[in-house]
Each structure stands twice: as structure tokens, then as C-alpha cells.
Amino acid sequence: MKKFIFGLIVGLLIPAIGGYFYIKLGMMPVATASAPLPMEEKIAKMALKARISKEAPKSSPVTADETNMTQGAHVYVENCAFCHGFAGEKASFAAKGMFPLPPQLLSEDMVTDDPVGVTFWKVENGIRLTGMPGFKDMLTPTQMWQVSQMLAQADKLPVQTKAALAKPAAIAVAAPSTAPAPPEQQKTKRK
Numbered sequence: 001m002k003k004f005i006f007g008l009i010v011g012l013l014i015p016a017i018g019g020y021f022y023i024k025l026g027m028m029p030v031a032t033a034s035a036p037l038p039m040e041e042k043i044a045k046m047a048l049k050a051r052i053s054k055e056a057p058k059s060s061p062v063t064a065d066e067t068n069m070t071q072g073a074h075v076y077v078e079n080c081a082f083c084h085g086f087a088g089e090k091a092s093f094a095a096k097g098m099f100p101l102p103p104q105l106l107s108e109d110m111v112t113d114d115p116v117g118v119t120f121w122k123v124e125n126g127i128r129l130t131g132m133p134g135f136k137d138m139l140t141p142t143q144m145w146q147v148s149q150m151l152a153q154a155d156k157l158p159v160q161t162k163a164a165l166a167k168p169a170a171i172a173v174a175a176p177s178t179a180p181a182p183p184e185q186q187k188t189k190r191k
């Protein structure tokens, strides 16, 4: 019995000490460009899914009509496109330097399969340690539902809503000239 307890203590201590030195010696990845830890994304996704399935509203008080979705498009262009990009864009300006990457919600990584309440939850609460902000204090619940409804229909938007999602000319022109040149070492690493 004594041996067993001794073994148990040592068995628990070694990983704890190992973990401490792993972090203390600066080996833990902290830069956005570092490779993910094994299981890092899997564990983060599991935690998020479990929490959301508990809390996400099951139905929307805002309908997916053209007016609401067009309002949602304005909310998107002003608050989300910097990270989540415009239609047809491969990666937004910010999407090149973040970890995890913000999915491009109007082109490659649509959330049209997600229940609208799940998207609403993410917009309202944000996703901790990812750069996805919670908009609870910045947008009204109606605005958050409008943008969530728009994203839920992103593959079949009415013409008026699509037009409201176009990249504003000011951004299209200003972005390349005001963009600071990326540091040398990043230039070589990133596609």
C-alpha cells in the first residue's frame, strides 16, 4: 500500500514538474505563428460546443427577412469584416496574423449549417483566447440576431443584402497603402 501511494505521488508529481518547466523555460507556444499544441484545437472545440449546447437560444426573435438581413449586412461590414473578410476574399487583413485564424464567413467557412442561436451565442459572448470578441456591450440584441440570420443564409442572400456586403471603396483603396509592411521573418513564413 505504501509503495502504491509513493508511486501515485511520484506519478502525479513528474508531469506537474515537467509542465512547470515546459512553461517556465519558454517552450510553450505563445506566438500566433507557432504551431498548435497537440490536441489544443480539439479540446478548445469540445469545451466550446459543450457550453454552447447548454446555453444557445433555440429560436430567434428576429426573422430572416430581407430587411433584417440587410441590416445584418451593415453590422457585418462595420464590425466583422476586418477579421472575417468580404465575399470572395480568401483571407481578410487580420486573418493573416491571428491564431486561431478567423474563418472567412462569406467565402470559405460559412456557418450556414449552424443553428442561428449558436451563431448568436458566439457573437454575443465571443470565444475566449481566440480574438473573437463578445459583442454584448457593443451591439443591441436585434443587431446581433440580424447579423446571425444573415450569416445563416450567407449562401443564398437576396440581391439587396449582397449589395450591402460589398467591400466599401474606402477600405479597398486604403488597405494596401496604409498597411505596414510585415516584418521580414514573417514574410518568408506566411503564404
Ligand code: HEC
Pocket: 075, 076, 079, 080, 081, 082, 083, 084, 094, 098, 099, 100, 101, 102, 103, 109, 110, 111, 119, 122, 123, 127, 130, 131, 132, 133, 135, 147, 148
Ligand atoms: C478581431 C477579429 C474578429 C472580429 C472583429 C470578429 N471575429 Fe468572429 N471570430 C474571430 C476568430 C479568431 C474566430 C475563430 C475562433 C475559433 O477558432 O474558435 C471567430 C469565430 C467566429 C464565429 C464561429 C465560426 C465557426 O466556424 O464556428 C462566428 C459565427 C463569428 N466569429 C462571427 C462574428 C461576427 C458576426 C462578428 C461581428 C459582429 C465577428 N465575428 C467579429 C475573430 C473576430
